[in-house]
Amino acid sequence: MAKFIFKMESLLSIKYKLEDQAKAEYGMELVRLREEEMKLEVLKAKKEEYQYRLTDAVQDELVLLEIKKLENCVEHAKYNINVQKFVISQQQQRVDRAREKLDNAMKERKTYEKLKEKAFEQFKIEIEAQERKEIDELVSFRFGAAKESEV
Numbered sequence: 001m002a003k004f005i006f007k008m009e010s011l012l013s014i015k016y017k018l019e020d021q022a023k024a025e026y027g028m029e030l031v032r033l034r035e036e037e038m039k040l041e042v043l044k045a046k047k048e049e050y051q052y053r054l055t056d057a058v059q060d061e062l063v064l065l066e067i068k069k070l071e072n073c074v075e076h077a078k079y080n081i082n083v084q085k086f087v088i089s090q091q092q093q094r095v096d097r098a099r100e101k102l103d104n105a106m107k108e109r110k111t112y113e114k115l116k117e118k119a120f121e122q123f124k125i126e127i128e129a130q131e132r133k134e135i136d137e138l139v140s141f142r143f144g145a146a147k148e149s150e151v
Helices: 009-059 064-150
Strands: none
Touching (some): 009 064
C-alpha cells in the first residue's frame, strides 16, 4: 500500500516552530507586563505611605523642613507613578503585538493543517480508486479465464 507523503510537511513543521516561538515571546511579554504592574503597585504604596506621613507631620508640630521633604517625596512618587503607567502602556503594546504575532502564526499553522487534511483525503480517494480498479481487473481476469475454460 502506498504511503501518504504531504509535500509541504517541512513548511508545516516550520509553522509549528514559529507558533511555539510566538507563544514563548507572548508569554515573556506577559510576564514583563505583570512585573511592571507590580512595580506600579509598589510605587502607589510608597506614595500612600508618604501621604500618610505628610498628614501626620502636618497634624503634629509644624516642622517645615520635614513637611517640605514629604511633599517632595509625594510629588516624586506621583511622577514615578506616571512614568510607570507609561512604561506599562508601552509593555501592553508589546504584549498586543506579540499576541497578534501568535494569532497569525496559529492561523498559518491551521491553514497548512487544513491543506494536509485535504491532501490526505485526496490520497485516500486515490487509493480507494486504485483498489477498485485492481479489484475490477481481478474480477474481469477471473471472469475471462472462466469463459475461456468453458469453450
